[in-house]
Amino acid sequence: MSKHNEMQAVAGGGLLDRRLFLKKGLSFSALALSADVLAAELDAPRPEWAQKPGTPFSNYGHPSRYEQKTIRWTMGNAMAAGNGVSWTPLQDLEGMITPSGLHFERHHNGVPQIDPAQHKLLIHGLVNQSLVFTMEDLQRYPMTSVLCFIECGGNSNAGWQTQPIQTQVGYFHGMASCSEWTGIPLRLLLNEAQIKGRAKWLIAEGADASLMNVSLPLDKALDDCILALYQNGERIRPENGYPLRLIVPGWEGVVNVKWLRRLHLTNQPTMARNETSKYTELMPSGKARQFTFVMEAKSLITQPSFGHKLKQPGLYQISGLAWSGRGKIAKVEVSADGGKTWAEAQLQEPVLSKCFTRFRIPWQWNGQQAILKSRAIDETGYVQPERDVLVKSQGQHGYFHYNAIVSWEVASNGSISHVYA
């Protein structure tokens, strides 16, 4: 029996059983190729870097000099460099955690350089006791961690365009990142201030040059929000909210207020610019949806994706990310025939609520044109929609909350493009 016969396809287009990688020691085309190329050099008893002492210790580590292409792509306003975004290079990353230095950014007016000794948090409004905290105070509170994604409400908005954008997956969907955030449960400090019964909303404000503010329903604030001081084990970096960030798991990025300085308990939302003019979705009826906080389930294949090239037919590992603002990812299905048939991908453990979930499935590419798709299903039963279904229900002018299935077309020469299919 030949090796290929052993690898039973589980769906059209050459998708193989998701457990195959774990069961068998398969050789990959890409690895086999690079082994050939490198064989001569590696055959020497000592490569160049093993013939002399290495570099000394460093106070803070940096990526290898050979990984300088793995960077955030930035886009600032021509008139105001600190107004814009940077994208996480999802096409170059694996696993579920985004390195802190590659976490996406959205700033309205630059990154403030805040001295933590002078920064304060004020809690006031509909409370019995208005309170102010120093950052030193906050260090003494009981802390907890939440591993969660943060996704900008405007992530993937190029998907609304009538023609599929031809760019790398990070430049299209990279306003989403995932970190371990560590800090104080928000309800602990709200309870200390003693919330009055009339309070229904919490207005959060940052200390940046735009004093960015948004309104948050109080039930969410008392549920799973934290006041984060740490990101991925170290103090939050300035561009991600140093010294204090409000983390609102599963909800659109704009409510995860950076540089947090004030929490105002009220009985009504303030109707800030970022909850009226922006971060609302205009529908075909002319009405707009407002306070659409939850980021619905999304998935996308990061390997292979636009910009990658398959060098020859053979066995490949499809890898991607899925997440849902409503809870855990229950299942990710992958299609290699444009959605005619689907196979279940392997989910990498741990699968956490409101967190990036890495999925993988082996794929035997036969060298013919193929269309790769993934679709996420979360624990509430929500199924990530096809693009035509999403556009039919939401129109094309909502701008925010685009979460349709992403399709990559693999041409017979191995090049990959973005298609609507």
Next chain:
Amino acid sequence: MFMRNLFFSLAVFVAYPVLAVENSPKLGKSAPQTLQKNWNLDIFPDGTGLPAGSGTAAQGKKVYQQYCLSCHGVDGTGDSADELAGAKHGLTDTVPDKTIGTYWPYATTIFDFTRRAMPLNAPGVLNNDQLYAVTAYLLYLNHLVKETEVINASTLPKVKMPNRDGFINSYQPKK
């Protein structure tokens, strides 16, 4: 034994919120009134939070030209920054224009956002009269107030915004 375990787990569950508070070092200090007054910039659609001061569109035109025009374009039609006025298309057209006149539901938001965040290169530079004046000018460019109409804490919340009822609150609290 079963009942005892059940009782124990219930007791832990019920006690949790109390334990969370007891485990707090309670280091918050009473917030001084001046801090609350100086930091609280929140303005609400009913006008709560609006400061003293006033201005007209005629006065606001000068403010706009000095501080806003370079990014928001002539007459607020947009440039490197958002279009604020001069909509040619409605919200159900193929290419809708989401200006203050067609989209923004509350006039108070203009004052609030401008005071917080504008102009980008010198936020906080405008005094309250200038803020009321430039707010009036933006409303005037959208044909919502007259050029000489005085805009202040009492008149601003009363400006009738065309898209006031254009939003659907989509938040569903967790049950």
